[in-house]
Amino acid sequence: GQQLNQSPQSMFIQEGEDVSMNCTSSSIFNTWLWYKQDPGEGPVLLIALYKAGELTSNGRLTAQFGITRKDSFLNISASIPSDVGIYFCAGHEGKGGGADGLTFGKGTHLIIQP
Amino acid sequence: NAGVTQTPKFRVLKTGQSMTLLCAQDMNHEYMYWYRQDPGMGLRLIHYSVGEGTTAKGEVPDGYNVSRLKKQNFLLGLESAAPSQTSVYFCASSYSYSPLHFGNGTRLTVT
Numbered sequence: 001g002q003q004l005n006q007s008p009q010s011m012f013i014q015e016g017e018d019v020s021m022n023c024t025s026s027s028i029f030n031t032w033l034w035y036k037q038d039p040g041e042g043p044v045l046l047i048a049l050y051k052a053g054e055l056t057s058n059g060r061l062t063a064q065f066g067i068t069r070k071d072s073f074l075n076i077s078a079s080i081p082s083d084v085g086i087y088f089c090a091g092h093e094g095k096g097g098g099a100d101g102l103t104f105g106k107g108t109h110l111i112i113q114p
Numbered sequence: 115n116a117g118v119t120q121t122p123k124f125r126v127l128k129t130g131q132s133m134t135l136l137c138a139q140d141m142n143h144e145y146m147y148w149y150r151q152d153p154g155m156g157l158r159l160i161h162y163s164v165g166e167g168t169t170a171k172g173e174v175p176d177g178y179n180v181s182r183l184k185k186q187n188f189l190l191g192l193e194s195a196a197p198s199q200t201s202v203y204f205c206a207s208s209y210s211y212s213p214l215h216f217g218n219g220t221r222l223t224v225t
Contacts, residue, residue, distance in 0.1 A: 033213050042118070042204050042216030043157070088157065094211060102214070106156035 006089050006105030014113055019076040021087060021108045029091030029103075032065050032072035037086040037107070046087075047074070076110075084112050116140055118217035120205050126223045127195040135190040135220050137205030143215070145208045146188035147172075148180060150201040151219070157204065163188055164210070195224045 006023045013019060023032070031050055035043035047058050049065035049072060056063055060077045072091070076083055086107040093101040121136045137146065147162040149172075159172030163182040177199060179191045188207075192199060202221050206214040 035216075040218070042206075042218045043214075044216070045213045048213050102159075104157040106154065 004089060004091055004103050004105040006108055008108060009106070010109040010111065012111045012113065013079060015079060015081060017079055019079055019083070019110060020073065021089075022071060022073045023089035023091070023105045024071040025091055025103075026070070028069040030069070030094055031092035032063070033090040033092070034061075034063050034072070034074050035088040035090065037088065039085065043086075043088055079110075079112055081112055081114060084110055086110070118205055118207055118215050120203075120217035120220050122220060123218070124221045126225065127192075128225055129196060131195050132191070132193050133195065133222075134192075135203055135205075135222075137188045137190070137207075137217060138186055139188075139205075139207040139215070140186065141207060141215065142185070143207035144185070144210055146182065147206045147208075147214065148178070148188065148190045149204045149206065150174065151204060152201050160190065160203075195222075197224045200224045 004023050004025050033048050034046045036046050037043040047056050047063040052065055052069050053067050054065040063074045065072055086109050088107045089105040091103050118139045144165050148160040149157045151157050158174050160178050161172050161175055161180040163169045166185045169180045181189045200223050202219045204219050205217045208214045
């Protein structure tokens, strides 16, 4: 199956700093999704991207669907302690996120030092 | 709405024992999935179902069986548990072309 390279693997930052993470693929995806997993819970959808070049915000979070359709970026501005968790990207070959054809990155662990 | 509910939350098995993990969703989603999450491996698809009475293999299906007798329920079975099946198991559901909604996981330890 397809593989996603998600980086960085982990980040140690100070509260208030901005955060950037990304996912890249050797193949084209038609949908990019970003999830966050809090400790002891399941992943929760943050942002869904369906069009190359699309830039979408959700509060302090902004994600972009790369123009080549082979990458996506997630930025968090002015980090706060509750941003701690694991962030997953996921790419889908189709338009959406269901069924087969969905590939997850290995996650970025975000740790915030007050 | 409860969303996706998984039971139990924690379980400890001895090698060779069997068990069934239960997943229920109240969103009328057609598709349901079972993933396992291991450190450094991300989320890996075990089995999935595109509708009542249908199942399909995912990336890591060996050692697991599933059943979807009702649209709202998706069961994951381990017939003879092995230490390699120690993991956190997540159930998810979705419409055919929509992002997945995940449950809060079942932490399984096999000794």
